[in-house]
Amino acid sequence: MLNNNLYVALLHFPVMNRKEEPIGSALTTIDMHDIARASRTFGVKGFYVITPFEDQADLAQQVIKHWTQGVGGELNPSRKSALELIRVAATFEDAVQGIKEERNQPVVTIATSAKPLEGAIPAVQLRQKLESNASHVLVFGTAWGLAEELIDTCDIKLEPITGPGEYNHLSVRSAASIYLDRITNG
C-alpha cells in the first residue's frame, strides 16, 4: 500500500441468501478478527463492519472494546492492534462518507464476488490504481455475497478467486485474505 489508501468493508446488508434474494445477515465475530488481522498484515488503513441492525452494531462494538480497551488487548497486543482498525457503520454510504472525510480524497469503490462480473479486473491490477492518491475500498459481502444492487454501484469489479476447478465457495474470511495478498504481493 504505497499511499496508505486502501480500506476494507464487510457488508451484512444488502447481501444475498442461498436463493439469491437480498437479505440482511447476522454478524459473525470471527469475520471481524480474521479480516482485521489480514488487514493489519497487508497495510489496510481501516476496516468497516457494516450492519443496519442496532443490536448487531452493539455486539460489534463490544467485541472491539474487549480487544482494544479490555482484558483481551492486554493478553494479546497483536490482536488489539488488528481490531483497532475496525469501525462500525450502519450503511455502506456512511462508510464511504467516513473514508472520504478521513483522507479528504475521493473514494473508489471495489466490488468482490465469487461469480464472474462483467468488466471485472484481476486483483493484481488494483496495485497500479492504488498508486493514485484516491482512497479505495474493497467491499465484501457476508452470507451468499453482495447483492447485485450494491455491486452495480461500485466503480471497479474484481475477478473471482478460482482454483483449477469450478468450486467457488470460499469463506469471506479466506476470500478477503487472498484478495489482500494478491493486491499486495500478487
Added chain:
Amino acid sequence: MLNNNLYVALLHFPVMNRKEEPIGSALTTIDMHDIARASRTFGVKGFYVITPFEDQADLAQQVIKHWTQGVGGELNPSRKSALELIRVAATFEDAVQGIKEERNQPVVTIATSAKPLEGAIPAVQLRQKLESNASHVLVFGTAWGLAEELIDTCDIKLEPITGPGEYNHLSVRSAASIYLDRITNG
C-alpha cells in the same frame, strides 16, 4: 495441482502457546470449514485434522458427519463436497502414513510458520516440486503455530506470509488460504 498430489494437515499437537511452550490445542470447528473450502477450491486431495485427544477427534467426526451425511449436506451441497476432504488422525505420523498408502508414493512434508525459518523457500516454488509424482503435505499449526520439534522433521520449510510491515498474526484460516492460492496461482 498437476498431479492431484497435494494434501493439507492441521495440527493441534505439537503446537506452541503464546510463551512458545509445546502444548495441545482445542479444535476450532470453523478451521475445518474454512480450510476444507479453500482446499476444495485449490484442488487439494485430502485435508487431515490431527488431534491426539479422543473427545476432540469425536467432535471433528460429528462435524464431518453432519455436513457430509446429515442435514447440513442436504441444505448446502457445496459445504458437503468441501468437508468430504477431511480425515481425522491422532498423530502427524498417522496422517503421513495414510497419505503414503493412499497414492502409494513417498510423502514430502512441508512446514509453515509465521516466523522466518532457516532454508525456507517461497510458496510459489512449491508448484515446481508438485510436478513430481510424490505426495506433498502442507502442515499448519493451530494456537501459536507448529512446535519446533515438528518443524525440524519436515523436508521443506516455507517462507512466512508478510505484508509491507512487521505484523505477522494471520489466523491459520487466512494463512492456509493464502498459501494455497500462492501455490496454485502465485
